[in-house]
Amino acid sequence: MKAIAIAGAGFAGAIMARELAESGKYRVTVFDERDHVAGNCHTVRDVATGVMLHQYGPHIFHTSREDVWQYVNRFARFGPYTNRVKAVTRRGVFSLPLNLLTLNQFFGKQMNPTEAQEFVSRLGDPSIREPRNFEEQALKMMGRELYATFFYGYTKKQWGVEPTELPASILQRLPMRFNYDDNYYNSKYQGIPVDGYTALVERILDHRNIRVRLNERFVPELKREFVHVFFSGPMDSFFEYRLGRLQYRTLVFERFEDKGDYQGNSVINYCDEDVPFTRISEHKHFAPWEQHEGTVCFREYSKLMAPGDLPYYPVRLAEDKALLKQYVALARDEKRVSFIGRLGTYRYLDMHVVIGETLDLARECLPRDPLRQGWPAFSADPSPVATPARSAA
Ligand SMILES: Cc1cc2nc3c(=O)[nH]c(=O)nc-3n(C[C@H](O)[C@H](O)[C@H](O)COP(=O)(O)OP(=O)(O)OC[C@H]3O[C@@H](n4cnc5c(N)ncnc54)[C@H](O)[C@@H]3O)c2cc1C
Numbered sequence: 001m002k003a004i005a006i007a008g009a010g011f012a013g014a015i016m017a018r019e020l021a022e023s024g025k026y027r028v029t030v031f032d033e034r035d036h037v038a039g040n041c042h043t044v045r046d047v048a049t050g051v052m053l054h055q056y057g058p059h060i061f062h063t064s065r066e067d068v069w070q071y072v073n074r075f076a077r078f079g080p081y082t083n084r085v086k087a088v089t090r091r092g093v094f095s096l097p098l099n100l101l102t103l104n105q106f107f108g109k110q111m112n113p114t115e116a117q118e119f120v121s122r123l124g125d126p127s128i129r130e131p132r133n134f135e136e137q138a139l140k141m142m143g144r145e146l147y148a149t150f151f152y153g154y155t156k157k158q159w160g161v162e163p164t165e166l167p168a169s170i171l172q173r174l175p176m177r178f179n180y181d182d183n184y185y186n187s188k189y190q191g192i193p194v195d196g197y198t199a200l201v202e203r204i205l206d207h208r209n210i211r212v213r214l215n216e217r218f219v220p221e222l223k224r225e226f227v228h229v230f231f232s233g234p235m236d237s238f239f240e241y242r243l244g245r246l247q248y249r250t251l252v253f254e255r256f257e258d259k260g261d262y263q264g265n266s267v268i269n270y271c272d273e274d275v276p277f278t279r280i281s282e283h284k285h286f287a288p289w290e291q292h293e294g295t296v297c298f299r300e301y302s303k304l305m306a307p308g309d310l311p312y313y314p315v316r317l318a319e320d321k322a323l324l325k326q327y328v329a330l331a332r333d334e335k336r337v338s339f340i341g342r343l344g345t346y347r348y349l350d351m352h353v354v355i356g357e358t359l360d361l362a363r364e365c366l367p368r369d370p371l372r373q374g375w376p377a378f379s380a381d382p383s384p385v386a387t388p389a390r391s392a393a
Contacts (some may be wrong), residue, residue, distance in 0.1 A: 008232030010039020012341025
């Protein structure tokens with residue numbers, strides 16, 4: 001069996017390991033510099049309260065891809081969960097994404113879907129023809145009042161820049177619904193693994209041809225021991241940041257506890273600029289099938305990543321894209337390494353996208369010999385502009 005190394009035991013690394021191991025042709029060693037598997041999806045049961053905590057921020061699984069849903073259900077039982085987010089603003093508490101309830105309550109009206117659509121189209125600024133940035137796109141779509149209440153402060157806190165510096169494309173994809181559907185996602189399937197994401201990933205990795213080495217950073221010198229490497233760490237870290245650092249936003253979580261039900265919902269966004277955090281998540285609500293007396297919440301703050309911080313959201317502003325192009329060229333020159341997952345391709349990706357792309361890559365690799373035909377440099381092209389996550393309310 002040929003020896004393969006995988007850097008990172010998140011979804012990308014674990015699934016690639018499993019697919020290769022199951023083929024019977026490869027012996028896989030998975031390295032992770034952390035002391036646990038599952039990467040940023042790691043969950044841990046809180047000793048004091050019994051609540052299942054999403055250690056690196058709330059993770060809700062959703063997908064419309066049949067094979068992805070079947071794949072994760074092979075390794076875990078999913079509890080039913082629908083993400084319904086609320087927004088605290090200086091005008092009151094509203095339902096997200098912006099929907100008919102939000103619009104009727106915000107404007108004190110009783111509009112039906114057609115009336116609401118006409119009403120919102122009249123709010124938009126008709127002088128903006130080709131929006132050049134996020135703010136112009138918002139003003140064109142919904143006018144100043146909705147933009148200022150729901151988007152301006154939140155976006156500025158999340159990205160640390162004026163919304164005029166962000167691309168218009170971010171907002172083009174944000175849903176505004178003209179019905180009462182407040183399900184945050186449009187996906188066919190949605191849920192949360194009842195035993196947590198870490199148990200799910202542990203089961204994926206539980207195969208006789210897979211060896212997991214935790215607390216061990218994969219360094220390029222180790223490459224010579226393996227016929228191929230799948231690297232799911234930050235692309236620039238593989239090259240020891242020799243061209244500079246790709247920028248990320250990082251998150252700071254401030255934990256606090258309470259009794260009973262602190263906020264009555266799993267996620268509440270705080271849209272005003274003068275509230276320093278972006279949202280509060282109350283983790284027991286991610287497992288509505290469980291009962292706990294105590295409750296654990298996290299205030300979430302966003303800031304630019306400094307060396308030593310964890311990379312969360314790729315910034316992908318113009319200077320990052322220029323640097324990315326150079327790293328992509330280096331990566332394509334690198335022999336016997338494939339860059340995979342959200343960090344390996346410097347894109348914000350939801351779990352189902354990472355899983356889908358990794359399964360697709362495995363299907364492409366398995367019929368080919370890594371030494372004779374070679375395997376692709378990336379699980380997906382990192383170059384196209386990806387929409388940053390949580391760019392707005
Ligand atoms: C705050 C937040 C909330 C999110 N919420 C959702 C959500 O609700 N729904 C959803 O679908 N997605 C969500 N996501 C996205 C989700 O976290 C990612 O899709 C998923 O983590 C990607 O898996 P991955 O394997 O690519 O990366 P990761 O999970 O980041 O795993 C990469 C692993 O590589 C390890 N590593 C890095 N470098 C090295 C090295 N040199 N050697 C060894 N190990 C290394 C790291 O320690 C890490 O464990 C969220 C992301 C964030 C940041």
